[in-house]
Amino acid sequence: MQRIASLAAIAVAAVTAGATLAQGTAPAAPGARPPGPATENTRLPPQASPRPEQRPETLASAEKAVAERDASAADFRRWVEDFRPRALAQGIDARIFDRAFEGVSYDPAVIRRDRSQNEFTKTVWVYLDSAVSDARVAAGREAHEENRALLDEIEARYDVDKRVLLAIWGLESAYGTFRGSERVIRSLATLAYDTRRADFFEGQLLDALHILQNGHTTPAQMRGSWAGAMGHTQFMPSSFRELAVDWDGDGKRDIWSDDPADALASAANYLQENGWQHGLPWGVEVTLPEDFDYTLAAREITKMPSDWAGLGVTATDGSPVPDHGPASVLLPGGHRGAAFLIFDNFEVIESYNTADAYVIGVGHLGDRIMGGPPVQHDWPREDRALTLEERLELQRRLREAGFDPEKIDGRIGPLTINAVRDYQQSEGMVPDGYPSLQVLEALRS
Numbered sequence: 260m261q262r263i264a265s266l267a268a269i270a271v272a273a274v275t276a277g278a279t280l281a282q283g284t285a286p287a288a289p290g291a292r293p294p295g296p297a298t299e300n301t302r303l304p305p306q307a308s309p310r311p312e313q314r315p316e317t318l319a320s321a322e323k324a325v326a327e328r329d330a331s332a333a334d335f336r337r338w339v340e341d342f343r344p345r346a347l348a349q350g351i352d353a354r355i356f357d358r359a360f361e362g363v364s365y366d367p368a369v370i371r372r373d374r375s376q377n378e379f380t381k382t383v384w385v386y387l388d389s390a391v392s393d394a395r396v397a398a399g400r401e402a403h404e405e406n407r408a409l410l411d412e413i414e415a416r417y418d419v420d421k422r423v424l425l426a427i428w429g430l431e432s433a434y435g436t437f438r439g440s441e442r443v444i445r446s447l448a449t450l451a452y453d454t455r456r457a458d459f460f461e462g463q464l465l466d467a468l469h470i471l472q473n474g475h476t477t478p479a480q481m482r483g484s485w486a487g488a489m490g491h492t493q494f495m496p497s498s499f500r501e502l503a504v505d506w507d508g509d510g511k512r513d514i515w516s517d518d519p520a521d522a523l524a525s526a527a528n529y530l531q532e533n534g535w536q537h538g539l540p541w542g543v544e545v546t547l548p549e550d551f552d553y554t555l556a557a558r559e560i561t562k563m564p565s566d567w568a569g570l571g572v573t574a575t576d577g578s579p580v581p582d583h584g585p586a587s588v589l590l591p592g593g594h595r596g597a598a599f600l601i602f603d604n605f606e607v608i609e610s611y612n613t614a615d616a617y618v619i620g621v622g623h624l625g626d627r628i629m630g631g632p633p634v635q636h637d638w639p640r641e642d643r644a645l646t647l648e649e650r651l652e653l654q655r656r657l658r659e660a661g662f663d664p665e666k667i668d669g670r671i672g673p674l675t676i677n678a679v680r681d682y683q684q685s686e687g688m689v690p691d692g693y694p695s696l697q698v699l700e701a702l703r704s
């Protein structure tokens with residue numbers, strides 16, 4: 260497969276951060292993860308990826324924890340010995356277990372990445388600069404040409420649009436050019452040994468052992484991200500066991516090999532099972548009227564596009580958006596950024612990863628690969644994303660001001676957005692729910 264040179268660079272960072280699980284989201288997804296980084300200089304080959312570039316050095320306490328853990332490699336070996344009978348009781352053959360764990364040691368880098376993943380977030384526009392860079396769009400068109408017959412057959416079989424398959428493939432592994440090089444058993448065992456989400460990762464580890472026992476791949480070939488996401492479309496082991504398919508009929512569901520057929524069909528099966536509606540969009544960029552009531556831009560408020568058009572919400576060319584189904588208005592960069600009407604398929608992509616930026620990245624990349632235009636409206640590029648410390652402070656100050664976001668965890672979820680919105684309304688600010696630096700500064704004053 261001929262690739263443009265810069266694609267390897269896209270890919271390098273693509274898997275490094277891996278399929279981190281957004282805390283508090285359903286863990287059965289192929290791998291939910293926070294949005295990633297980008298460089299803004301479009302003249303350079305994109306170094307950026309759809310995955311977060313981590314900055315572990317910013318978390319001194321995490322480093323200390325890692326050092327402590329690192330010192331206790333013997334503990335890890337004891338953990339493996341304790342885990343072995345649990346795995347055997349779950350039906351894992353002793354020889355399979357021993358082969359899988361041959362040479363497996365604790366991996367402090369995995370814990371470092373896990374600890375720091377929440378530290379650094381990107382604004383949606385910085386993320387999209389990378390996720391939907393010209394290079395990734397061009398490579399997607401090339402991947403489409405090279406795999407057209409396969410993609411058409413998979414689309415017909417599963418009723419899932421090939422553009423979304425291409426886009427997931429492009430974001431998860433840069434169209435298969437970087438599928439992850441970590442030994443999955445090692446990564447998952449390290450995460451299961453670590454105590455933060457031990458049960459979840461022990462379950463994933465057991466699923467990975469079952470996959471080996473069923474002969475789909477070998478321990479040496481079972482590679483993935485540091486968090487255990489595997490192959491072209493970065494499936495977690497539980498998703499694999501549930502939804503991966505053997506497209507080419509060789510008896511193995513092989514999502515790790517160079518041939519992407521099983522992986523792409525597996526992603527199609529995954530989306531179909533999660534309710535993908537063929538031929539319908541994930542979202543459409545819209546223009547809002549000057550007097551738009553921003554309290555309507557909430558996920559739980561849905562209207563048919565024709566009803567939105569009655570309120571002045573139109574496609575960017577001024578025409579009404581066709582009635583593709585109930586839609587809500589999404590403002591991923593606040594009222595000064597682009598606005599979208601999002602449909603049921605948006606939620607289906609969320610089953611892969613719940614981060615808004617990821618879902619928009621997948622949807623928009625698929626549209627661009629098929630010839631669609633770039634995002635038309637500007638973003639507030641002078642703004643930066645809040646740091647973890649600032650997000651925690653924002654939540655604390657919202658609570659103190661009487662707008663309780665319920666959890667002080669640094670995660671911007673619906674409760675925080677609603678608290679921001681209520682605060683903005685009380686202060687006479689535009690109530691877009693966007694946690695900007697301006698909101699934080701207003702809370703400080």
Ligand SMILES: [Ca+2]
Nearest residue numbers: 505507509511
């Ligand atoms: Ca196969």
